[in-house]
Amino acid sequence: MPFLELSLTVRVGQQPAAEEALDDLGALAITLRDADAETADEQAIFEPGVGELPLWPTITLNALFDAQTDRRGLAAALGELLPWLEPEQLSFADVADQDWERVWMDQFVPMPFGRRLWIYPWNIEPPAAAEQVVVRLDPGLAFGSGTHPTTALCLEWLDGLDLAGRTVTDFGCGSGILAIAALKLGATAAIGVDNDPQALIASADNAGRNGVAGRLTLFLPQDFSCAAAAGNAAADVFVANILAGPLGELAPTFAAAAKPGAPFAISGILDGQQDELLARYGEWFDQLRVDRREDWVRISGRRLR
Ligand SMILES: C[S@@+](CC[C@H](N)C(=O)[O-])C[C@H]1O[C@@H](n2cnc3c(N)ncnc32)[C@H](O)[C@@H]1O
Incomplete structure (x- = not known):
């Protein structure tokens, strides 16, 4: 079914009323994006806290309506609900129907990490290749498909370890991608920790998909x-793999959660943020090294004995 898309650009303070009005007028779906995203003013929002919905200074709301909806009638009704609305804030476009799940999946393709490890979208059947270690994933609402450099840095690091018979903790597990990769690479058991309940649900689902649910707590x-x-x-x-701020705060917790001599890696650190973390982690970890991918770095080392 094709749709009529109404785009409405508002200031952040106008967004709740605009969203409510679009909802009241029967919008089938509403998405929010940074109105400045294609300009040099783009504002990055890296990782909102659980339950937080941080927004940009100027927001475009894209609302989908049935294709038969009368544009003029819709604009007039919106004008009544939002007395501050100016005509230039509003535009319409026809949207052809698509298989929305496929559109997302088409951008998520099998990816290799290190020597053996591959991440496959859950709906693509991997070839039977004995030398490959395959994780099949549906990130759902959680972070962690392997496409982000911070995840890639951790996957490559895990691939380079001998995990046979080891236990692994993945703090900030998101989709469960790192814990599940560790289990598929030979770890006997893994722990995943996340402060977002949705992430724990996604991790459990993905563990089931990979036949390792019984080994992931x-x-x-x-x-x-x-x-x-x-x-x-x-x-x-x-x-x-979290962010520099929480990584700094959680260093003592991480030190207590790693056995003496345990290899450790932290990621989610922007290039330039590593020095403070190196100094902090030096209290509990040694053999520290820094590896880079795009704008991000990974710090790895060993828990002091
Ligand atoms: C960048 S994602 C990493 C996901 C996955 N491990 C990966 O490597 O792709 C960070 C995850 O850490 C979680 N997180 C952030 N701060 C946290 C905290 N203080 N305690 C536990 N989890 C946290 C977030 O909910 C999110 O799922």
């Missing part, structure tokens, strides 16, 4: 801390 951070305090959570290998 998932925790919210508070429950992980309890397990760590009881001495049940120190891992042979530790990986965390």
Whole structure:
């Protein structure tokens, strides 16, 4: 079914009323994007906290309506609901129908990491190649498909370790991609921790898809801390892909969660943010090294004995 798309550009303070008005007028779907995204003023929002919806200073709302909807009638009704609306804030376009799930999936293709590891979209059947270690993934609403440089840095690092018989903790597990990759690479058990309940659901689903659900234990951070305090959570290998701020704050927690001598890696660090983290992590970890991919760096090393 084709659609009529109404685009409405507003200031951040006008967004809630605009979204409510579009909803009241029967919009079938509403998406929000940065109105300045194609200019030099683009504002990046890296990782909102759970339940937060940070927005840009100027927002374009794209609302889909049935293709038969009368444009003039819709514009007039919107003008009544939003008295501040100026005609130049509004535009219309016809949108051809597409298989929306496929559009997303078409951009997510099988990707190799390191020597053996491959990430496959869950709907593509991997070839039977004994030398490949394949993780089949549907990130759902969670972060972690392998397309982001921070994830790629961690996947390559895991691929380079001998994980046979090891336990691995993945802090900030998102889709579960790192924990599941570790299990497929030979780890006996993994722990995934995330403060977003949606991420824990996605991780459990993906673990099931890869036949490793029985070896992955998932925790919210508070429950992980309890397990760590009881001495049940120190891992042979530790990986965390979050952001520099929380990585700095969580360093003592990570130190307690890694066994003496454990290889560890942290990612989600923008190039330029590493020096402070190197100084902080030096208290508990040594053999520190920095690796880069695009604008991002990974710090890896070993837990002091
Ligand atoms: C950048 S994503 C990484 C996902 C996946 N591990 C990967 O490498 O692609 C970071 C994840 O960490 C979670 N996260 C952020 N801050 C956290 C915190 N303080 N405690 C636990 N999880 C956190 C987010 O919800 C998100 O799922």
